Amino acid sequence: xxxxxxxxxxxxxxxxxxxxxxxxxxxxxxxxxxxxxxxxxxxxxxxxxxxxxxxxxxxxxxxxxxxxxxxxxxxxxxxxxxxxxxxxxxxxxxxxxxxxxxxxxxxxxxxxxxxxxxxxxxxxxxxxxxxxxxxxxxxxxxxxxxxxxxxxxxxxxxxxxxxxxxxxxxxxxxxxxxxxxxxxxxxxxxxxxxxxxxxxxxxxxxxxxxxxxxxxxxxxxxxxxxxxxxxxxxxxxxxxxxxxxxxxxxxxxxxxxxxxxxxxxxxxxxxxxxxxxxxxxxxxxxxxxxxxxxxxxxxxxxxxxxxxxxxxxxxxxxxxxxxxxxxxxxxxxxxxxxxxxxxxxxxxxxxxxxxxxxxxxxxxxxxxxxxxxxxxxxxxxxxxxxxxxxxxxxxxxxxxxxxxxxxxxxxxxxxxxx
Numbered sequence: 223x224x225x226x227x228x229x230x231x232x233x234x235x236x237x238x239x240x241x242x243x244x245x246x247x248x249x250x251x252x253x254x255x256x257x258x259x260x261x262x263x264x265x266x267x268x269x270x271x272x273x274x275x276x277x278x279x280x281x282x283x284x285x286x287x288x289x290x291x292x293x294x295x296x297x298x299x300x301x302x303x304x305x306x307x308x309x310x311x312x313x314x315x316x317x318x319x320x321x322x323x324x325x326x327x328x329x330x331x332x333x334x335x336x337x338x339x340x341x342x343x344x345x346x347x348x349x350x351x352x353x354x355x356x357x358x359x360x361x362x363x364x365x366x367x368x369x370x371x372x373x374x375x376x377x378x379x380x381x382x383x384x385x386x387x388x389x390x391x392x393x394x395x396x397x398x399x400x401x402x403x404x405x406x407x408x409x410x411x412x413x414x415x416x417x418x419x420x421x422x423x424x425x426x427x428x429x430x431x432x433x434x435x436x437x438x439x440x441x442x443x444x445x446x447x448x449x450x451x452x453x454x455x456x457x458x459x460x461x462x463x464x465x466x467x468x469x470x471x472x473x474x475x476x477x478x479x480x481x482x483x484x485x486x487x488x489x490x491x492x493x494x495x496x497x498x499x500x501x502x503x504x505x506x507x508x509x510x511x512x513x514x515x516x517x518x519x520x521x522x523x524x525x526x527x528x529x530x531x532x533x534x535x536x537x538x539x540x541x542x543x544x545x546x547x548x549x550x551x552x553x554x555x556x557x558x559x560x561x562x563x564x565x566x567x568x569x570x571x572x573x574x575x576x577x578x579x580x581x582x583x584x585x586x587x588x589x590x591x592x593x594x595x596x597x598x599x600x601x602x603x604x605x606x607x608x609x610x611x612x613x614x615x616x617x618x619x620x621x622x623x624x625x626x627x628x629x630x631x632x633x634x635x636x637x638x639x640x
Contacts, residue, residue, distance in 0.1 A: 223436065224603050226450040227590040230578070231457060234585040238531055240460055248456035248618075249446040256442070256452065259613040264624060265404035266609050269413055270434040270602075274427050277399055277414055281421030286341040286375075289317040289422050290331070292357040293345035293415075296491075297379075299484040300411030300605075301419035306480035307601055308425050317423050323353045328360065337368050342376045343422075345415055347407045349385015352636065358387075379414045406624050408488050411605050426598045433602025441610035451610035454589065458534065458611075459618040461587055462508055466534045469508050470526065473538040474515035474574040477596055481538075482512035485608055491629065492612045495621040506619050516573045523577065527584050535581060535588035539574060542595040543567055 231240040248255075260267065291301055298321035305317060320331060342361055346354040358376075365372040373394045380387040382400040391398040399414035401407075410416065412434050417427045441451035458469065469489065471482035494507030513522050515537075526533065551563035561569075581588060593600045616623025 223594055224450075224600060224607070225590075225592045226454065227592070228453060228457060230582065230588045230590060231461075233582055234587055238464065238466075238585045239587050240457060244460055245446060245453070245456060248452075248460070252446060252449075252452055253444060255614055255617045256444075258617045259610075262613070262624065263404055264406070264409065264613065265402045266406075266409040266412070266606075267438065269402060269405055270431045270438065270606065272413075272431075274417055274421075274431065277418045278421050278427060280397070281418065281424075284341060284422060286339055287316070288335050288340040289343060289419070290335070290340055290361070291317060291319040291321075291343045291345060291419055292354050292361065293319065293343075294321050294323075294351060294353045296407030296410055296487060297345040297347065297351070297354070297415055299408075299480070299487055300416035303411070303480040303484040304416060304420045304425060304601070305423060307477045307596060308420075308598060309423055311476065317419055319419075320357060323356055328357065332361070332364060337365055338370055338375075340375065341422075343379065343418060344376055344387065345379040345401075346385070346387060347381060347401045347405075347410065347415075349380045349387040349389075352633065355386065377418070379418060408491055409609055409624075411484065412602070420598075429598035430602035430605075433599040433604075434606040436599075437603040437606035437610070441607060451607045452614050454607070454611040455614035455618060457587075457589060458508060458615055461534045462506075465532055466587060467507075467509060468533040469510050469536060470533050471510060471512045471536045471538070472515055472518075472577075473512075474570055475538065475540045475543075475596065476514070478538055478540070479512065479514050481601070481604065482514075484605075486510040486512060488608060488612055491626050492623045493615060493619060493621070494628070495619070495625075496627075498620045499622060500620070504619075504621070506621065515577065516570060519573065519577055523580070526586065527580055531584070531586060533586065535586060536591060537574060537578060537588055538591045538593070539571060540593045540596045544595075 232242065233239065291298065298319050302319050302321065318331060320328060344354060344358050362372045365375060373396050376396055378387045378391050378396055378398040379401060380398065381403060383403065390396065399418060401410055401413055401415055405413055412431065420427050420430065440449060443449040446453055471485055473479055473482055489508055489510045496503060496505055498504045546565045546567045548563060548565045549561050554562050578588060613623060
């Protein structure tokens with residue numbers, strides 16, 4: 223289904239890679255660390271069992287020509303990833319995620335839509351995210367000025383009990399879906415936060431959840447070699463201790479670039495912490511970077527091959543793609559004959575193999591991840607494995623994986639400045 227290949231970590235020098243004996247140290251602590259991760263009361267482990275029929279039925283009944291998602295951060299990145307990964311890249315986009323407060327960005331969107339044919343999905347876990355509420359007030363005002371009933375054209379996805387949006391929904395009757403109290407924003411893609419946009423795009427949310435449940439089975443296995451989530455976390459942690467303070471997520475699939483974007487927040491916000499669980503100053507964190515193959519071979523590979531050896535590379539590929547055009551086999555000069563009759567998939571995968579081989583020669587550690595195909599089942603699996611790996615990684619660093627005091631400080635200072 224999804225193959226995680228860790229063998230390359232043993233094919234570079236001991237200083238920069240991982241040998242089986244080093245992995246064995248983590249296997250000795252696997253049961254303890256997994257128990258700790260499970261004890262934190264985080265709902266992402268179990269949300270994949272929830273019944274999603276209500277939001278699916280709502281999406282099927284929707285007659286709107288446009289859907290605008292008003293969200294930012296963890297409330298937006300999952301939906302963006304789902305759209306990029308599972309819909310036609312060049313088709314008419316029913317759904318637009320407005321994940322910024324840039325004035326031109328918002329005004330240009332507002333100018334090109336028919337308000338009465340647009341559904342607005344407002345997503346904020348806390349119910350008080352200032353950027354999202356600013357967007358909400360802006361578009362609510364536009365609807366009111368156009369003589370439209372905003373309460374019928376807006377949907378809230380927020381905390382089930384508290385926050386401004388929850389209070390407003392109680393006063394106005396706006397249709398609302400819950401983000402469970404024990405699911406943080408960056409872990410919420412498999413709640414209504416990601417599933418409602420997915421359903422509105424016509425995606426199969428049942429298969430997304432099925433893939434996540436299959437991943438959960440693997441993420442709970444007590445044998446290290448059979449548990450890709452724990453093995454990924456162990457590799458990241460050990461290599462961090464060896465100076466690999468950056469992770470480069472490197473998909474060789476155009477449609478997976480927003481998965482790399484989604485994971486960037488998950489890793490950065492969960493693991494970048496000033497203090498550990500004992501209150502000691504540690505200032506740990508892995509800096510996530512994403513690159514796109516083959517595009518970024520031409521923009522970043524020089525650095526990756528000859529720059530500082532401080533990175534772990536996560537290569538991602540799709541084995542079976544829905545279409546695979548072939549380069550024509552005529553009209554070639556002799557020096558380019560190696561391209562004759564080659565499929566684009568073979569060319570792409572061969573370029574990845576070349577990049578991998580070059581990095582190995584430079585003793586750069588890497589993990590290879592291959593999806594059998596890119597669909598709801600496989601993407602749901604991938605979401606959950608990376609969430610579980612992040613939970614395990616936090617236990618290895620002995621930090622609070624689920625808070626974000628650095629983000630809260632920025633919000634507080636913004637309020638004071640305004």
